[in-house]
Structures are given as C-alpha cells and as structure tokens.
Amino acid sequence: MKLKRLEMTLERIAGFSRPRPALEQYQTPAPLAARLLFHALLKGDIEGRVVCDLGSGTGVLAIGAALLGAESVIGVDCDPKAVDIAHANAALLDAGVEFITGDVQDPALPEVLGSCDTVIMNPPFGAQKVHADRPFIDLAISIAPVTYSIFNAGSTQFIKTYTEGRAEIDERVGGVFPIKRTFSFHTQDIREIKVEILRLIRIQKPNRVA
Ligand code: SAH
Numbered sequence: 001m002k003l004k005r006l007e008m009t010l011e012r013i014a015g016f017s018r019p020r021p022a023l024e025q026y027q028t029p030a031p032l033a034a035r036l037l038f039h040a041l042l043k044g045d046i047e048g049r050v051v052c053d054l055g056s057g058t059g060v061l062a063i064g065a066a067l068l069g070a071e072s073v074i075g076v077d078c079d080p081k082a083v084d085i086a087h088a089n090a091a092l093l094d095a096g097v098e099f100i101t102g103d104v105q106d107p108a109l110p111e112v113l114g115s116c117d118t119v120i121m122n123p124p125f126g127a128q129k130v131h132a133d134r135p136f137i138d139l140a141i142s143i144a145p146v147t148y149s150i151f152n153a154g155s156t157q158f159i160k161t162y163t164e165g166r167a168e169i170d171e172r173v174g175g176v177f178p179i180k181r182t183f184s185f186h187t188q189d190i191r192e193i194k195v196e197i198l199r200l201i202r203i204q205k206p207n208r209v210a
Helices: 003-010 030-042 060-067 082-092 109-113 135-141 156-162
Strands: 050-054 072-077 098-101 118-121 145-154 167-180 190-202
Touching: 003 030, 003 060, 003 109, 030 060, 030 109, 030 118, 030 145, 030 167, 050 060, 050 135, 060 072, 060 082, 060 118, 072 082, 072 109, 082 098, 109 135, 118 135, 135 145, 135 156, 135 190, 156 167, 156 190
Parallel strands: 050 072, 050 118, 072 098, 118 145
Antiparallel strands: 145 190, 167 190
16 A cells, blocks of 8 residues: 555544543544554564554554554553544454553553554653653553654653663654644644654563573
8 A cells, every 4th residue: 555545544534522631632643644654664563563552542553554464453542432433443444453442551451462563652742641651652662672653853862761771762753743723722723743753672681691
C-alpha cells in the first residue's frame, strides 16, 4: 500500500464520540499517523512484526499497522468507549486488530500484552497531568525492543534523560499535529502543534557471567 492510499484509508476512521480532556484524547490525524507508520515500515518494524499500540484510542495507529502487514496487532486503552469505537473502525476497514481495555499503569498489563517487536503510540503529552507520558514510555521499553512515539516538539532532551541507560533515541522525524477546537478551554478553531516522532531502541543489558 502506498503512503497516500494509507492516508486516505485512515481518514475514514471515526474519532472519539465525546473526547475526555483528562485523558488527552486527541486522535492522530491521518497524515501524521501514515507518516509514522510508513517510516516504521521502511525500517522493517511493521511487516511481519508483532505490534502493540499503547493508548490506542479510536485505533488509527493499530489499524494502520495491520493494513501494512503486521503479523498481529494489539491495541490497549483505558477508555472502554474508545475501545468500542476502535473495534468498529477495525471492522469498517477490515483490519485484524485486537483491542483491549487496560491502563498502562496496571502492573499486570505487561503480562497480558506479552512481548512484542514494535510499540507504536501517541501518548498523552502531559498537558493535563504532568508526566502522563512516563508510564507509556516505561511500558513500551519493557515490552518491545523498538518504540515509535509522538511527542511535543522539543521533548527529545527530556526523553533522552528520562530513558538514560534503558533506551536510546536513534531517529527523530518532525511533523505537525493540527488540533481542532475540541474542548471548552480551546480558544482557536484550529491550532497546529509541532511534534516529533522518536524511534527509541531498548538498550540490551549484557548477560551477567556468574
Ligand atoms: N493512539 C490514538 C489516541 C491518542 S490520544 C491515536 O493516535 O489517535 C491518547 C490516548 O491515550 C487516549 O485514547 C486515552 O484514552 C489513552 N490513555 C490516557 N491515559 C491512559 C492510561 N493511563 N492507560 C491507557 N490509555 C490511556
């Protein structure tokens, strides 16, 4: 599937019916989602891979990964309503994705998810709850050797410091996230936020020799 075709397909995905500000429910716009997915595809991180989408929302990233030939895809979100919409979106686009309800802070979740090859995610940026992105990063690093995540532009240094000794940022791709007026505290009809897609590689711990 070509980039433009993927983008057009992902445009058909239904968004949050009543987005919840506390959960920072902003659907990734199709062009940005397609960009992240295509980049990961070209790096060999999607096709034939076991992929996990943390905070999958209405499913755009997970569904895109399935359409690009992932071996299996699981999406997890703490909002059961979003999970329902994601299921409907996957059915609409005939994408084989498993969506489950779960909180990234639940210590039992890693076992439920198992290990995977690639995590893709657009976590809350922490605008409502400081450091809301941290449990996403921690979980991603613990379940997958490679993670693609969208952050506010300028976050690289923070992420680098936060993941020190656990992961390395080996790529950064810039993008824009047009945010339409969604919540009452929004003052503009549309606002473009500069973002960056980071590729994080888990640092392999050397095996200890007894
Ligand atoms: N990945 C989707 C949604 C991004 S919005 C997309 O790209 O369009 C961020 C998502 O994270 C929301 O769907 C929100 O419900 C979810 N979320 C926020 N806190 C969470 C948590 N603690 N555990 C699981 N999901 C969470």
